[in-house]
Ligand SMILES: Cc1ncc(C[n+]2csc(CCOP(=O)(O)OP(=O)(O)O)c2C)c(N)n1
């Protein structure tokens with residue numbers, strides 16, 4: 001189990017601390033079962049790929065013995081973004097495209113939590129495109145899993161930034177004319193320090209990617225293909241061996257620290273590769289801010305909150 005799950009001290013500060021409720025030592029506590037972590041019955045269409053991502057998230061929580069008070073599940077708006085409703089733990093179904101800034105606040109103020117963000121391609125790359133770039137470049141510790149179905153599902157079939165050319169939708173009746181973005185290239189270029197690709201049709205692989213992403217100290221991004229059976233059926237058949245497609249993993253000799261090699265992999269035509277394309281260690285914003293806080297807190301050690309405020313006011317006179 002990663003240290004971040006169990007050994008991170010409570011947030012330091014000048015605020016009077018409230019005694020924490022008695023929680024058994026980690027080794028004495030059992031991991032949650034799916035029954036304890038599953039909330040409402042998911043309202044997705046039967047056969048939607050999102051079911052599989054949710055089931056694997058439950059599996060991850062079970063396997064890695066995470067507890068309710070250590071997990072936060074955040075999302076924006078969309079079918080995929082309904083995710084936090086179905087998880088019996090802290091979380092938020094937030095504003096369309098704004099899941100990442102909300103999750104950033106959680107991550108920076110509560111470094112002891114595992115922050116997971118789920119959402120769709122529209123949420124991530126249309127309305128939330130700007131936040132995606134900035135959260136990645138800041139290297140804020142969290143795992144962002146984009147359930148990419150190449151369409152706006154919730155609003156019933158509009159072209160999304162990942163829809164391929166020619167895709168017929170309510171916003172492109174004669175076929176999409178705008179070039180799609182490549183989420184993997186975008187993540188690498190924006191500065192994400194962990195970039196992986198998987199597909200809902202390969203459960204073991206999804207779990208493997210989620211585990212690796214969770215263990216990464218920084219902003220980890222996963223593009224998970226997740227079929228919308230209602231508005232883009234068969235979109236990913238070419239990546240599914242059960243439908244006559246091929247599931248090709250990242251070559252064994254791929255150097256995950258080589259940005260250009262990762263970019264090259266990301267450029268392979270669909271169905272492309274699956275696995276970890278890029279992974280480097282860089283100081284996180286969390287670590288940098290913690291350092292600043294430590295230095296500043298040392299300067300006011302032993303002072304009461306009102307004394308710090310008074311000192312500040314006096315300085316402003
Ligand atoms: C500010 C704002 N603009 C537009 C919408 C309408 N809207 C809701 S979800 C969505 C797109 C969802 O697509 P995606 O993120 O790909 O999720 P999916 O439903 O495909 O999982 C849009 C445009 C909204 N809720 N809020």
Ligand code: SF4
Nearest residue numbers: 045048079153228229
């Ligand atoms: S509309 Fe598509 S994405 Fe939304 S729940 Fe149905 S199958 Fe899933």
Ligand SMILES: [Mg+2]
Nearest residue numbers: 120121151152
């Ligand atoms: Mg979508």
